Amino acid sequence: MPRLHPRPPGPDGESPRPAYLFVREGEYWTITFEGTVGRFRHARGFQHLARLLRAPGTPIPASELAGGGRDPDRRQLSPSPATTTERARSAVTKTIKAAIRRLGTYNAALGFHLGATVKTGCVCVYTPDPGRRIRWVVADRTTGT
Numbered sequence: 001m002p003r004l005h006p007r008p009p010g011p012d013g014e015s016p017r018p019a020y021l022f023v024r025e026g027e028y029w030t031i032t033f034e035g036t037v038g039r040f041r042h043a044r045g046f047q048h049l050a051r052l053l054r055a056p057g058t059p060i061p062a063s064e065l066a067g068g069g070r071d072p073d074r075r076q077l078s079p080s081p082a083t084t085t086e087r088a089r090s091a092v093t094k095t096i097k098a099a100i101r102r103l104g105t106y107n108a109a110l111g112f113h114l115g116a117t118v119k120t121g122c123v124c125v126y127t128p129d130p131g132r133r134i135r136w137v138v139a140d141r142t143t144g145t
Helices: 043-054 064-070 080-104 108-117
Strands: 020-025 027-032 036-041 123-126 136-140
Touching: 027 108, 036 080, 036 123, 043 080, 043 123, 043 136, 064 080, 064 123, 080 108
Parallel strands: 020 136
Antiparallel strands: 020 027, 027 036
């Protein structure tokens, strides 16, 4: 359930710049956007978004995002590279879009922001508006990163 936490004025009497947090704490993510705080049960799409938000402007291949939690020793038939790339693109796009929809239901402004700034495909990237000066604090308190 979203909770609003008002922020006290800064030392100069002006409202402080809002915090933008994307933090995993065990099975939940705490996400703060423009003064609104929400907690969400873990989903793979949040993990992908966290990776993109941590490195704004840096293209990350969908295959790299999709392979993040797989067992490297797992045996399987070797599909063609094109099939592997397409499967990764499709799976990552689906999970990221679902996470953005879920966040947009909680906070329309956040859903709009991520929908406009996160591009998915064979390569995914978060490209925030340079005039908006958003800097995300992304952490995983489950692993300590």
